[in-house]
Amino acid sequence: MTSSYPTSPISTDVIQSTTQRLLDRHGPEHAERIRRGVEQAAQRWWAEDGDAAAFAAFCESHFLADSEALAATFRRLEGILEQIDGHLHEVRRELTAPIDLDTGPLLAADRLLADLDLASHVNEDLFATKTAFLALLNFPVHTLAERLQNGPAWDRETWSRSRLMDRFASRVPAAVHQEITRVLTAVEQYVTEYNVRLDRLVTPAGERPFPEGLRLISHWGLRDELASHYVDPQPSGLARQRMIFRVMERIVRQEIPAAVIDNPDLLWDPESNSVRPVEEGAPADADLAAREPDTRYAHLLDVFHAVRKVDPYSPWEPTFIRRRFERDRQIPEKEVEALLISVLDSPEIKDLARLIQRRLGRPLEPFDIWYSGFKSRAEHPETELDAAVRTRYPDLAAFAAGLPELLQRLGFSADRARWLSEHIAVDPARGAGHALAAMRRQDKAHLRTRVPGGGMGFKGYNVAMHELGHNVEQVFSLNGIDHWSLAGVPNTACTEAFAFLFQHRDLEMLGLRSPDGDAQRKETLAVLWNTYEIAGVSLVDMGVWNWMYRHPDVTPAELREATLAIARDVWNRHFAPVFGARDSDILAIYSHMIVYGLYLPDYAIGHVLAFQIARRLRQGDFGAEVERITRQGSLTPDAWTRGAVGSALSAAALLEEAREAMAEEEEAVLSV
Numbered sequence: 251m252t253s254s255y256p257t258s259p260i261s262t263d264v265i266q267s268t269t270q271r272l273l274d275r276h277g278p279e280h281a282e283r284i285r286r287g288v289e290q291a292a293q294r295w296w297a298e299d300g301d302a303a304a305f306a307a308f309c310e311s312h313f314l315a316d317s318e319a320l321a322a323t324f325r326r327l328e329g330i331l332e333q334i335d336g337h338l339h340e341v342r343r344e345l346t347a348p349i350d351l352d353t354g355p356l357l358a359a360d361r362l363l364a365d366l367d368l369a370s371h372v373n374e375d376l377f378a379t380k381t382a383f384l385a386l387l388n389f390p391v392h393t394l395a396e397r398l399q400n401g402p403a404w405d406r407e408t409w410s411r412s413r414l415m416d417r418f419a420s421r422v423p424a425a426v427h428q429e430i431t432r433v434l435t436a437v438e439q440y441v442t443e444y445n446v447r448l449d450r451l452v453t454p455a456g457e458r459p460f461p462e463g464l465r466l467i468s469h470w471g472l473r474d475e476l477a478s479h480y481v482d483p484q485p486s487g488l489a490r491q492r493m494i495f496r497v498m499e500r501i502v503r504q505e506i507p508a509a510v511i512d513n514p515d516l517l518w519d520p521e522s523n524s525v526r527p528v529e530e531g532a533p534a535d536a537d538l539a540a541r542e543p544d545t546r547y548a549h550l551l552d553v554f555h556a557v558r559k560v561d562p563y564s565p566w567e568p569t570f571i572r573r574r575f576e577r578d579r580q581i582p583e584k585e586v587e588a589l590l591i592s593v594l595d596s597p598e599i600k601d602l603a604r605l606i607q608r609r610l611g612r613p614l615e616p617f618d619i620w621y622s623g624f625k626s627r628a629e630h631p632e633t634e635l636d637a638a639v640r641t642r643y644p645d646l647a648a649f650a651a652g653l654p655e656l657l658q659r660l661g662f663s664a665d666r667a668r669w670l671s672e673h674i675a676v677d678p679a680r681g682a683g684h685a686l687a688a689m690r691r692q693d694k695a696h697l698r699t700r701v702p703g704g705g706m707g708f709k710g711y712n713v714a715m716h717e718l719g720h721n722v723e724q725v726f727s728l729n730g731i732d733h734w735s736l737a738g739v740p741n742t743a744c745t746e747a748f749a750f751l752f753q754h755r756d757l758e759m760l761g762l763r764s765p766d767g768d769a770q771r772k773e774t775l776a777v778l779w780n781t782y783e784i785a786g787v788s789l790v791d792m793g794v795w796n797w798m799y800r801h802p803d804v805t806p807a808e809l810r811e812a813t814l815a816i817a818r819d820v821w822n823r824h825f826a827p828v829f830g831a832r833d834s835d836i837l838a839i840y841s842h843m844i845v846y847g848l849y850l851p852d853y854a855i856g857h858v859l860a861f862q863i864a865r866r867l868r869q870g871d872f873g874a875e876v877e878r879i880t881r882q883g884s885l886t887p888d889a890w891t892r893g894a895v896g897s898a899l900s901a902a903a904l905l906e907e908a909r910e911a912m913a914e915e916e917e918a919v920l921s922v
């Protein structure tokens with residue numbers, strides 16, 4: 251007897267005989283449900299769940315042929331899972347409250363308790379009690395292809411049954427989860443400790459162009475420093491940008507001397523790649539210049555090998571790539587690729603590049619993918635903004651009390667504004683701030699923002715407006731939803747779209763002059779350029795994961811060479827025609843690629859989607875439209891976007907607005 255599935259002891263014969271007995275008992279009208287249910291349960295059945303006879307007996311006694319019984323069972327499962335997930339979420343919120351909230355010094359107990367996560371065992375227990383098998387035997391685990399094909403004709407009940415089953419799509423042993431957590435923790439640590447001492451960089455002429463104390467994390471800090479020289483140009487800005495770019499090249503090629511990473515005692519000339527001690531007159535030391543031995547790529551391979559262990563336990567999506575696109579993101583990889591290329595190869599990008607080149611007064615260099623010169627200097631000084639916030643909201647409590655009024659001014663009816671406010675708790679954050687959704691409808695969402703010294707300033711208010719956008723989406727899509735299993739939005743890109751829409755109205759809500767047409771135009775151009783850059787980086791991320799799956803047994807050095815080749819290929823296809831220069835490998839610099847595999851495309855999708863939604867909201871009633879769109883719940887992004895704006899996910903709106911902005915920009919230049 252052979253088993254049909256790598257992790258299951260249930261043989262093809264047992265599946266067939268069990269199916270036949272159920273068909274004999276319930277009749278051929280249930281044939282499709284029986285076949286699928288028995289197969290789904292068999293795929294996820296392990297030896298510890300019982301032998302073949304136990305499997306057959308379970309299927310025979312738990313298949314529900316009666317549609318009333320089926321509906322009642324679904325209601326019970328959906329209802330109880332809302333309570334389980336929701337209450338455990340509340341417990342977790344209490345456990346981490348001292349870490350997340352500004353509650354004063356931490357106790358030793360707080361740090362230990364923060365590691366306690368009762369929810370991590372729930373799915374395992376649902377399988378152990380066979381609740382999961384009851385669900386798998388009776389309700390389909392849909393693939394993305396089925397949802398895209400049949401979803402348009404589904405009613406809300408069918409959607410909610412389909413969505414509920416996502417949690418049973420993979421059954422993964424605890425040891426595999428633990429291995430993934432262990433690897434990711436190590437890689438995250440590598441990334442968060444990868445600091446470059448810019449203050450220790452020297453030019454070939456021996457100058458140190460960066461100020462003392464400047465220590466930045468790769469790649470975020472390096473990129474932001476590079477970009478800041480566009481907004482605030484200084485005479486030596488270009489030289490510094492070129493130097494940072496050289497550092498990035500040394501990192502992705504793994505030519506960076508290992509000893510200089512986060513080391514204040516060494517001076518490094520990234521041009522000649524030579525190192526010498528910081529003491530006066532010390533000579534260059536070749537031993538100190540020994541390169542970092544492909545550690546970056548060794549970590550990426552570790553992540554690959556860890557997440558690949560889930561493959562045999564995911565019958566419908568047997569690779570990490572397919573799980574990311576088809577289960578998490580719910581957009582086929584080919585469609586995401588097409589969306590990215592629609593931006594990368596658009597004529598608007600070529601025009602925008604010409605505009606940037608004109609503004610820079612020099613040919614583009616590869617690091618100009620981070621051009622940020624569209625951002626105009628702030629019209630209101632920070633002190634004026636702080637004062638405006640303090641007048642309206644002297645502290646966080648005043649902000650909380652003012653929520654109904656704020657929501658009304660944003661465009662919600664008095665009734666809705668009150669209802670939303672009742673479902674949002676406002677907390678002082680220890681870190682930068684975040685929006686914490688609730689998970690059962692009796693609970694509240696939490697808006698968290700940092701309030702230094704107890705008084706609210708503009709920075710805290712600006713973050714609060716962003717988080718409020720998340721919270722409003724969260725409250726409508728949970729507390730205002732008809733089926734709990736449809737709570738939420740299809741993916742993170744959708745909720746970010748609302749957060750940015752709220753955040754953009756921060757000045758308007760303070761009664762200050764909101765950004766004028768010129769600022770809006772520049773914002774649109776900045777977003778298109780950012781989308782172009784992140785689309786290129788996303789293609790590299792996708793290319794590298796596909797390559798690893800084709801070459802699972804490579805060494806870190808081989809992965810390094812492949813990654814650089816993929817980065818150069820994406821560059822030569824989509825950037826060289828715009829920039830002129832060929833063969834840059836800079837698109838491989840993102841740290842996300844190493845630690846958060848295949849996350850990057852969500853940024854590009856988020857930019858594109860935000861433009862589609864913003865356009866819709868400008869045409870209609872802001873409050874009513876936000877409510878209508880978010881209460882659709884967690885459909886596929888395709889169904890959600892069609893419902894939201896009447897058309898599919900597409901870069902057309904972004905490209906069109908950029909085209910208009912460029913035309914107006916030309917006019918503005920000519921009329922000066």
Ligand SMILES: [Zn+2]
Nearest residue numbers: 716720746749
């Ligand atoms: Zn956000």
